[in-house]
Amino acid sequence: MSDSVEIDYGPLAVLIGVWAGNKGLDVAPEPDGEENNPYYETITFTAIGDVTNAESQVLAAVHYRQIVQRKSNDKVFHDETGYWMWDAKEGIVMHSLTIPRAVSVIAGGVCTDSGNADGITVLEVSAGVDDENWKIIQSPFMQKNAKTKEFRHRIAVGSDILTYSETTTVEIYGKLFEHTDQNELLRQ
Numbered sequence: 001m002s003d004s005v006e007i008d009y010g011p012l013a014v015l016i017g018v019w020a021g022n023k024g025l026d027v028a029p030e031p032d033g034e035e036n037n038p039y040y041e042t043i044t045f046t047a048i049g050d051v052t053n054a055e056s057q058v059l060a061a062v063h064y065r066q067i068v069q070r071k072s073n074d075k076v077f078h079d080e081t082g083y084w085m086w087d088a089k090e091g092i093v094m095h096s097l098t099i100p101r102a103v104s105v106i107a108g109g110v111c112t113d114s115g116n117a118d119g120i121t122v123l124e125v126s127a128g129v130d131d132e133n134w135k136i137i138q139s140p141f142m143q144k145n146a147k148t149k150e151f152r153h154r155i156a157v158g159s160d161i162l163t164y165s166e167t168t169t170v171e172i173y174g175k176l177f178e179h180t181d182q183n184e185l186l187r188q
Protein backbone atom coordinates (compact mmCIF):
# COMPACT_ATOMS: atom_id res chain seq x y z
CA MET A 1 0.00 0.00 0.00
CA SER A 2 1.24 3.44 -0.84
CA ASP A 3 0.16 6.74 0.67
CA SER A 4 2.24 9.01 -1.50
CA VAL A 5 0.75 12.42 -2.26
CA GLU A 6 0.71 11.63 -5.99
CA ILE A 7 -2.16 9.17 -5.68
CA ASP A 8 -5.02 9.92 -8.04
CA TYR A 9 -8.27 9.52 -6.14
CA GLY A 10 -10.23 10.47 -9.24
CA PRO A 11 -13.87 11.25 -8.39
CA LEU A 12 -13.29 10.23 -4.75
CA ALA A 13 -10.92 13.14 -4.06
CA VAL A 14 -13.74 15.57 -3.35
CA LEU A 15 -15.12 13.28 -0.60
CA ILE A 16 -12.03 13.54 1.59
CA GLY A 17 -12.73 15.48 4.78
CA VAL A 18 -15.32 15.74 7.53
CA TRP A 19 -18.99 16.35 6.71
CA ALA A 20 -21.99 17.00 8.96
CA GLY A 21 -25.70 17.39 8.26
CA ASN A 22 -28.97 17.56 10.16
CA LYS A 23 -31.57 17.08 7.42
CA GLY A 24 -31.53 13.29 7.47
CA LEU A 25 -34.64 11.17 7.02
CA ASP A 26 -34.69 7.43 7.61
CA VAL A 27 -37.64 5.23 6.69
CA ALA A 28 -37.27 1.86 8.43
CA PRO A 29 -39.39 -1.29 8.63
CA GLU A 30 -41.76 -2.05 11.49
CA PRO A 31 -44.01 -5.12 11.89
CA ASP A 32 -47.11 -2.97 11.34
CA GLY A 33 -45.71 -0.65 8.65
CA GLU A 34 -42.80 1.77 8.89
CA GLU A 35 -41.14 4.32 11.13
CA ASN A 36 -39.80 7.71 10.01
CA ASN A 37 -36.70 8.84 11.84
CA PRO A 38 -35.33 12.36 11.33
CA TYR A 39 -31.57 12.29 12.00
CA TYR A 40 -28.28 14.12 12.01
CA GLU A 41 -24.87 12.65 11.28
CA THR A 42 -21.15 13.05 10.75
CA ILE A 43 -19.26 11.27 7.98
CA THR A 44 -15.45 11.33 8.02
CA PHE A 45 -13.69 10.34 4.78
CA THR A 46 -9.96 9.66 5.06
CA ALA A 47 -7.56 9.14 2.15
CA ILE A 48 -5.71 5.91 2.83
CA GLY A 49 -3.57 5.41 -0.28
CA ASP A 50 -3.72 2.79 -3.00
CA VAL A 51 -3.58 -0.99 -3.21
CA THR A 52 -2.48 -3.28 -6.03
CA ASN A 53 -4.39 -6.51 -6.64
CA ALA A 54 -2.79 -9.44 -8.50
CA GLU A 55 -0.03 -7.07 -9.61
CA SER A 56 -2.38 -5.48 -12.13
CA GLN A 57 -5.42 -3.75 -10.62
CA VAL A 58 -4.69 -0.50 -8.78
CA LEU A 59 -7.38 0.89 -6.46
CA ALA A 60 -7.19 4.28 -4.78
CA ALA A 61 -9.11 4.00 -1.51
CA VAL A 62 -10.90 6.35 0.86
CA HIS A 63 -12.04 5.05 4.24
CA TYR A 64 -15.18 6.44 5.85
CA ARG A 65 -16.96 6.29 9.19
CA GLN A 66 -20.59 7.36 9.42
CA ILE A 67 -22.20 8.05 12.79
CA VAL A 68 -25.95 8.73 12.71
CA GLN A 69 -28.03 10.05 15.62
CA ARG A 70 -31.80 10.24 16.08
CA LYS A 71 -33.06 13.80 16.45
CA SER A 72 -35.69 12.69 18.94
CA ASN A 73 -33.22 11.42 21.59
CA ASP A 74 -29.67 12.05 20.28
CA LYS A 75 -28.89 8.33 20.41
CA VAL A 76 -26.59 6.79 17.79
CA PHE A 77 -28.89 4.47 15.85
CA HIS A 78 -26.72 3.73 12.83
CA ASP A 79 -22.95 3.18 12.75
CA GLU A 80 -21.39 2.33 9.40
CA THR A 81 -17.88 1.98 8.06
CA GLY A 82 -16.23 0.96 4.82
CA TYR A 83 -14.28 2.14 1.82
CA TRP A 84 -14.89 3.89 -1.44
CA MET A 85 -12.45 2.65 -4.10
CA TRP A 86 -11.58 3.97 -7.56
CA ASP A 87 -10.24 1.85 -10.39
CA ALA A 88 -8.95 4.53 -12.76
CA LYS A 89 -8.06 2.08 -15.54
CA GLU A 90 -11.57 0.61 -15.76
CA GLY A 91 -13.46 3.69 -14.56
CA ILE A 92 -15.18 1.67 -11.84
CA VAL A 93 -16.27 3.00 -8.44
CA MET A 94 -16.64 0.47 -5.61
CA HIS A 95 -18.22 0.92 -2.22
CA SER A 96 -17.78 -1.59 0.57
CA LEU A 97 -19.73 -1.18 3.79
CA THR A 98 -20.31 -2.98 7.04
CA ILE A 99 -23.02 -2.35 9.62
CA PRO A 100 -23.28 -3.98 13.04
CA ARG A 101 -26.39 -5.96 12.12
CA ALA A 102 -24.01 -8.53 10.58
CA VAL A 103 -24.57 -7.21 7.07
CA SER A 104 -21.84 -6.26 4.57
CA VAL A 105 -22.08 -5.03 1.00
CA ILE A 106 -19.67 -4.65 -1.89
CA ALA A 107 -21.43 -2.39 -4.36
CA GLY A 108 -20.09 -1.35 -7.75
CA GLY A 109 -20.89 1.37 -10.22
CA VAL A 110 -19.55 4.44 -11.93
CA CYS A 111 -19.08 8.15 -11.63
CA THR A 112 -22.04 9.44 -13.65
CA ASP A 113 -20.96 13.10 -13.47
CA SER A 114 -17.34 14.05 -12.98
CA GLY A 115 -18.15 17.53 -11.76
CA ASN A 116 -16.62 19.26 -14.76
CA ALA A 117 -19.72 21.16 -15.88
CA ASP A 118 -21.44 22.10 -12.60
CA GLY A 119 -18.86 21.22 -9.95
CA ILE A 120 -20.96 18.36 -8.60
CA THR A 121 -19.53 14.86 -8.82
CA VAL A 122 -22.08 12.04 -8.81
CA LEU A 123 -21.31 8.45 -7.81
CA GLU A 124 -23.87 5.67 -8.24
CA VAL A 125 -23.35 2.14 -6.97
CA SER A 126 -25.53 -0.89 -6.37
CA ALA A 127 -25.45 -4.51 -5.19
CA GLY A 128 -27.92 -7.37 -4.96
CA VAL A 129 -28.12 -10.89 -3.58
CA ASP A 130 -28.74 -12.18 -7.10
CA ASP A 131 -26.22 -9.88 -8.79
CA GLU A 132 -23.33 -11.79 -10.34
CA ASN A 133 -20.69 -9.23 -9.45
CA TRP A 134 -21.71 -6.98 -6.58
CA LYS A 135 -22.90 -8.88 -3.54
CA ILE A 136 -24.42 -8.67 -0.09
CA ILE A 137 -23.18 -10.88 2.76
CA GLN A 138 -25.36 -11.39 5.83
CA SER A 139 -25.60 -13.64 8.85
CA PRO A 140 -27.87 -16.72 8.91
CA PHE A 141 -30.32 -14.85 11.17
CA MET A 142 -30.54 -11.90 8.81
CA GLN A 143 -30.90 -14.16 5.76
CA LYS A 144 -33.88 -15.76 7.44
CA ASN A 145 -35.55 -12.79 9.14
CA ALA A 146 -34.43 -9.49 7.59
CA LYS A 147 -32.72 -10.29 4.31
CA THR A 148 -31.18 -7.41 2.39
CA LYS A 149 -32.00 -8.17 -1.25
CA GLU A 150 -30.73 -5.02 -2.94
CA PHE A 151 -28.76 -1.90 -2.14
CA ARG A 152 -28.59 1.29 -4.22
CA HIS A 153 -26.66 4.40 -3.30
CA ARG A 154 -26.32 7.75 -5.07
CA ILE A 155 -24.01 10.41 -3.69
CA ALA A 156 -23.58 13.89 -5.18
CA VAL A 157 -20.71 15.97 -3.87
CA GLY A 158 -19.40 19.45 -4.54
CA SER A 159 -16.66 21.38 -2.81
CA ASP A 160 -18.79 22.18 0.26
CA ILE A 161 -22.03 20.20 -0.05
CA LEU A 162 -22.74 16.49 -0.13
CA THR A 163 -26.14 14.87 -0.63
CA TYR A 164 -26.96 11.20 -0.76
CA SER A 165 -29.93 8.90 -1.06
CA GLU A 166 -29.81 5.17 -0.55
CA THR A 167 -32.35 2.41 -0.77
CA THR A 168 -31.94 -0.91 0.98
CA THR A 169 -34.60 -3.43 -0.07
CA VAL A 170 -35.23 -5.73 2.89
CA GLU A 171 -37.39 -8.86 3.04
CA ILE A 172 -38.88 -8.61 6.52
CA TYR A 173 -42.20 -9.27 8.30
CA GLY A 174 -43.42 -11.22 5.28
CA LYS A 175 -42.97 -8.43 2.72
CA LEU A 176 -40.39 -6.51 0.72
CA PHE A 177 -39.63 -3.15 2.32
CA GLU A 178 -37.84 -0.17 0.75
CA HIS A 179 -35.69 1.07 3.65
CA THR A 180 -34.49 4.54 2.61
CA ASP A 181 -32.04 7.11 3.92
CA GLN A 182 -31.17 10.55 2.65
CA ASN A 183 -29.36 13.60 3.92
CA GLU A 184 -27.55 16.80 2.98
CA LEU A 185 -24.20 17.49 4.63
CA LEU A 186 -21.81 20.43 4.68
CA ARG A 187 -18.03 20.30 4.75
CA GLN A 188 -16.72 21.09 8.25
Ligand code: HEM
Nearest residue numbers: 026028029037068077078103105146148151168170179181
Ligand atom coordinates in the same frame (compact mmCIF):
# COMPACT_ATOMS: atom_id res chain seq x y z
C1 HEM B 1 -28.29 6.37 7.43
C2 HEM B 1 -28.36 5.07 7.24
C3 HEM B 1 -29.26 4.13 8.00
C4 HEM B 1 -30.06 4.35 9.10
C5 HEM B 1 -30.24 5.63 9.87
C6 HEM B 1 -30.74 3.12 9.40
C7 HEM B 1 -31.65 2.93 10.41
C8 HEM B 1 -32.41 1.79 10.62
C9 HEM B 1 -33.48 1.63 11.58
C10 HEM B 1 -33.95 2.70 12.55
C11 HEM B 1 -33.96 0.38 11.45
C12 HEM B 1 -35.12 -0.24 12.26
C13 HEM B 1 -34.53 -0.96 13.43
C14 HEM B 1 -35.55 -1.44 14.41
O1 HEM B 1 -36.72 -1.59 14.08
O2 HEM B 1 -35.14 -1.69 15.54
C15 HEM B 1 -33.20 -0.27 10.41
C16 HEM B 1 -33.39 -1.55 9.99
C17 HEM B 1 -32.58 -2.21 9.09
N1 HEM B 1 -31.54 -1.68 8.39
FE1 HEM B 1 -30.96 0.24 8.42
N2 HEM B 1 -30.33 2.16 8.49
C18 HEM B 1 -29.43 2.74 7.64
C19 HEM B 1 -28.77 2.13 6.60
C20 HEM B 1 -28.80 0.79 6.35
C21 HEM B 1 -27.96 0.10 5.39
C22 HEM B 1 -26.92 0.78 4.51
C23 HEM B 1 -28.29 -1.21 5.44
C24 HEM B 1 -27.75 -2.39 4.67
C25 HEM B 1 -27.15 -2.29 3.51
C26 HEM B 1 -29.34 -1.35 6.43
C27 HEM B 1 -29.94 -2.54 6.76
C28 HEM B 1 -30.99 -2.66 7.63
C29 HEM B 1 -31.71 -3.90 7.83
C30 HEM B 1 -31.42 -5.23 7.17
C31 HEM B 1 -32.73 -3.61 8.75
C32 HEM B 1 -33.81 -4.59 9.25
C33 HEM B 1 -33.60 -4.97 10.68
C34 HEM B 1 -34.82 -4.66 11.54
O3 HEM B 1 -35.60 -3.73 11.27
O4 HEM B 1 -34.99 -5.36 12.54
N3 HEM B 1 -29.62 -0.12 6.95
N4 HEM B 1 -32.27 0.60 9.92
